[in-house]
Amino acid sequence: MANLNIRSKQERTYQAIVIGSGISGAWAAKEFCDLGVKTLMLERGRNVEHIKDYPTTNLLPYEFPHRNQIPQEIQEANPVISRCYAFREDAMHFFVKDTDHPYVQEKPFDWIRGYQVGGKSLLWARQVQRWSDFDFDGPARDGFAVDWPIRYKDIEKWYSHVEKFAGVSGFKDGIPHLPDGEFLPGYELNVVEKYFAEQLKKHYGNDRHMISARCAHIHGNAEYYAQQGRAMCQNRNLCQRGCPFGGYFSSNSSTIPWALKTGNLTLRPDAVVHSIIYDEEKGKATGVRIIDRLTKETEEFYADVIFVNAAALNTNAILLNSTSNRFPNGLGNDNGLLGKFVAFHNYRARVSGEYEGHSEFTTSGGRPTSGYFPRFRNVYKQETDFLRGYAAGFSASRGVGPDTSGIGMDLKNSLLNPDKYGPWRVGSHMMGETIPKETNFVALDPNQKDEWGMPQLRISVDYDDNDEKMVKDYIEQMTEMFTKAGFTNIQSADSKQAPGLDIHEMGGVRMGKDPKTSLLNANHQLHAVPNVYVTDGASMTSTSTQNPSLTYMAFAARAAHHAVAESKK
Amino acid sequence: MNRRHALRHIALISGGLALIPSCDFSKDDILAAYKNLKVTASQKALLAAISDTIIPAGEIKGALDLEVPDFILVMVNDCFTKENQEKFTAGLTAFPDYVKESKGKKYNELSTKEKEQLILDAAKLEGDDSEEGKRKAAIVYFLNSTKRFTIQGYMASEYIQTEIIPYSLIPGEYNGAVLITDLQKPRING
Numbered sequence: 001m002a003n004l005n006i007r008s009k010q011e012r013t014y015q016a017i018v019i020g021s022g023i024s025g026a027w028a029a030k031e032f033c034d035l036g037v038k039t040l041m042l043e044r045g046r047n048v049e050h051i052k053d054y055p056t057t058n059l060l061p062y063e064f065p066h067r068n069q070i071p072q073e074i075q076e077a078n079p080v081i082s083r084c085y086a087f088r089e090d091a092m093h094f095f096v097k098d099t100d101h102p103y104v105q106e107k108p109f110d111w112i113r114g115y116q117v118g119g120k121s122l123l124w125a126r127q128v129q130r131w132s133d134f135d136f137d138g139p140a141r142d143g144f145a146v147d148w149p150i151r152y153k154d155i156e157k158w159y160s161h162v163e164k165f166a167g168v169s170g171f172k173d174g175i176p177h178l179p180d181g182e183f184l185p186g187y188e189l190n191v192v193e194k195y196f197a198e199q200l201k202k203h204y205g206n207d208r209h210m211i212s213a214r215c216a217h218i219h220g221n222a223e224y225y226a227q228q229g230r231a232m233c234q235n236r237n238l239c240q241r242g243c244p245f246g247g248y249f250s251s252n253s254s255t256i257p258w259a260l261k262t263g264n265l266t267l268r269p270d271a272v273v274h275s276i277i278y279d280e281e282k283g284k285a286t287g288v289r290i291i292d293r294l295t296k297e298t299e300e301f302y303a304d305v306i307f308v309n310a311a312a313l314n315t316n317a318i319l320l321n322s323t324s325n326r327f328p329n330g331l332g333n334d335n336g337l338l339g340k341f342v343a344f345h346n347y348r349a350r351v352s353g354e355y356e357g358h359s360e361f362t363t364s365g366g367r368p369t370s371g372y373f374p375r376f377r378n379v380y381k382q383e384t385d386f387l388r389g390y391a392a393g394f395s396a397s398r399g400v401g402p403d404t405s406g407i408g409m410d411l412k413n414s415l416l417n418p419d420k421y422g423p424w425r426v427g428s429h430m431m432g433e434t435i436p437k438e439t440n441f442v443a444l445d446p447n448q449k450d451e452w453g454m455p456q457l458r459i460s461v462d463y464d465d466n467d468e469k470m471v472k473d474y475i476e477q478m479t480e481m482f483t484k485a486g487f488t489n490i491q492s493a494d495s496k497q498a499p500g501l502d503i504h505e506m507g508g509v510r511m512g513k514d515p516k517t518s519l520l521n522a523n524h525q526l527h528a529v530p531n532v533y534v535t536d537g538a539s540m541t542s543t544s545t546q547n548p549s550l551t552y553m554a555f556a557a558r559a560a561h562h563a564v565a566e567s568k569k
Numbered sequence: 570m571n572r573r574h575a576l577r578h579i580a581l582i583s584g585g586l587a588l589i590p591s592c593d594f595s596k597d598d599i600l601a602a603y604k605n606l607k608v609t610a611s612q613k614a615l616l617a618a619i620s621d622t623i624i625p626a627g628e629i630k631g632a633l634d635l636e637v638p639d640f641i642l643v644m645v646n647d648c649f650t651k652e653n654q655e656k657f658t659a660g661l662t663a664f665p666d667y668v669k670e671s672k673g674k675k676y677n678e679l680s681t682k683e684k685e686q687l688i689l690d691a692a693k694l695e696g697d698d699s700e701e702g703k704r705k706a707a708i709v710y711f712l713n714s715t716k717r718f719t720i721q722g723y724m725a726s727e728y729i730q731t732e733i734i735p736y737s738l739i740p741g742e743y744n745g746a747v748l749i750t751d752l753q754k755p756r757i758n759g
Contacts, residue, residue: 031589058738060727060730060731060736060738061725061730061736062727062730065643065647066643066644066647066648067721069644069648070648071647071648072647072649072650073647094642187743188743189745190743190745191745191746193745194745198674221691233742233744234738234739235739235741235743236738236740237740238738264690267685271597272734289594328683348671351695360749360750361746361747361749362739362747363745363746363749364740364743364744364745364747364752365731365740365741365742365743365744365748366740366741366743367743400583404716404720405747407622407623407688408624408625408681408685409625409627409686411623411720412625412627412629415624415720415724416629416733416734416754418696421749445742485697537574
């Protein structure tokens with residue numbers, strides 16, 4: 001490994017370094033740049049420029065040689081990524097292939113990654129529900145993990161801050177445990193989804209809700225977003241290819257170009273972070289050592305403040321690999337808890353059915369979101385034999401298809417004139433909170449290394465009894481709700497999918513009040529190295545049920561402002 | 570679908586994965602373009618005749634006009650497991666004898682009506698564990714796959730999606746309560 005620090009140290013010195021260009025890293029970089037901070041953003045993958053590097057974005061279905069199916073050879077070589085719903089012919093160039101970046105599964109874990117500028121912000125499902133104090137209070141009330149060192153009041157204005165800039169459509173639903181935000185006009189539910197919402201009200205009073213999921217799409221007020229170069233969502237539902245309109249929020253369409261425009265951002269793709277450099281004399285971190293992805297040469301960059309936003313598990317890996325005399329077990333890891341208390345969302349179960357009613361209706365056009373069923377279990381007090389609860393996605397749809405039983409001219413006529421309306425199909429999937437435990441952890445493998453000489457990550461994460469009970473309860477409850485709503489042919493399934501496929505892995509560098517039991521303080525600073533911040537999924541003390549990205553964005557913006565305020569002291 | 574074009578696409582999308590086969594048509598008629606299959610030119614011609622029976626040409630083009638047989642073989646070659654590829658080719662190989670046995674003629678010599686009935690009947694054959702049962706099962710598998718891919722390759726073709734039922738990348742605002750009776754249904758004459 002050659003060391004190629006040919007440029008002067010001064011040339012490689014910035015005021016802030018952000019590791020990672022995904023949804024949280026790019027937010028931190030944007031805030032820094034807006035505040036006049038000279039920022040270096042490191043990204044391990046290749047550059048992906050908005051629009052220019054979306055090769056499939058305007059392809060028509062017939063332009064995909066396998067009509068969007070992944071060829072068998074690729075599937076067999078990459079079983080983990082092939083299980084991801086969005087790994088299709090149109091977006092596979094944005095996903096990490098198993099074969100390129102191996103890791104060690106002590107227990108089955110489907111680690112879904114996007115190594116490129118923008119990270120997984122190009123591929124996310126764009127659902128953005130706020131947390132409330134019913135979530136932040138969780139660990140303290142129910143006696144697991146550690147108490148969050150922050151509450152809703154600490155993060156509320158930052159939610160508003162990021163929602164306004166990212167563009168979030170939704171309705172003010174007035175649900176105490178799913179706070180309303182700064183919303184663009186919402187997307188109306190369809191006739192059967194509204195019917196289900198009414199049925200819930202009728203049978204369960206004000207306890208169970210079905211709302212239009214808040215999503216990070218521009219719906220109305222396009223003028224405000226024109227200054228970011230973004231336009232209205234066109235309802236294409238091809239988001240995973242990259243959106244040429246910037247209709248949904250991604251680092252690539254929004255925060256990165258915005259930060260670049262300030263002149264304060266230096267974007268360095270192909271920079272695989274090796275470690276954070278800790279200076280024992282100064283008692284702080286002074287920079288970041290990288291390995292160039294292509295040349296494999298090492299280079300060092302320096303800054304007063306370092307943000308680690310490499311995506312939850314890779315943030316853990318970087319800190320674990322940042323060893324020194326002071327921190328032999330990883331940066332800031334005085335208590336030995338770094339990498340532990342990893343958790344995720346339980347997405348195992350689905351309930352589906354049919355509905356014969358409203359048969360005179362169908363839908364037209366497209367929309368980027370669907371229904372959201374907020375948590376109702378154990379919200380105000382402990383009610384069940386498992387801790388916490390689950391939210392659920394819900395949608396109703398109706399297809400029109402041809403009769404394909406025939407052959408020849410009959411079949412052809414039928415194909416070209418589809419008129420067979422089936423019943424409405426309704427479907428729901430659970431999004432369960434999992435309880436962080438010391439036994440669910442990631443660590444560096446002592447022997448196996450990757451192509452860049454970096455230790456491979458060992459992942460040891462599994463479900464527990466609480467998760468099994470929650471799956472059972474979700475299936476029972478959703479089946480009951482479907483039955484009461486008059487849905488028929490109700491089917492449930494437990495996919496038993498491995499953790500990770502939810503793509504909501506969290507923790508390992510958790511926040512907390514006490515340095516003995518947590519890694520980060522209330523401002524996202526490492527207790528032991530306050531000029532290093534972690535504001536991605538790694539910082540999560542508990543997981544709640546909401547899709548987590550919005551919270552990471554708010555964390556990143558809040559922490560960046562904190563870091564700037566600190567530097568002025 | 571232009572096969573070379575398709576292959577270039579795969580190569581681009583999969584980051585230069587070398588999938589482009591040599592084009593050697595000389596040895597024993599086996600088509601080298603489908604490297605995981607041992608399909609001969611005459612078998613491809615039979616497959617073409619079957620897809621033409623499934624979706625024939627008329628005022629609107631049929632499966633043969635849209636190179637659907639090539640699409641079928643690309644899908645079987647690239648997207649099937651080895652086991653299913655073997656089942657498919659076993660069915661394709663067994664089909665001519667089956668036609669001879671049941672109709673006393675070659676497939677080409679049958680009338681359109683006879684071809685249609687033959688395929689509908691053959692798709693209902695019941696297989697079992699005997700040699701003959703396995704042959705029947707392979708024929709059923711081959712015909713069902715061929716029909717499925719014929720429909721997919723036909724409907725998701727450039728011709729259908731641009732000239733007949735134009736595909737819109739921008740489907741318009743969502744309306745969650747459209748009366749079916751209000752929908753304008755363009756009747757298309759196949």
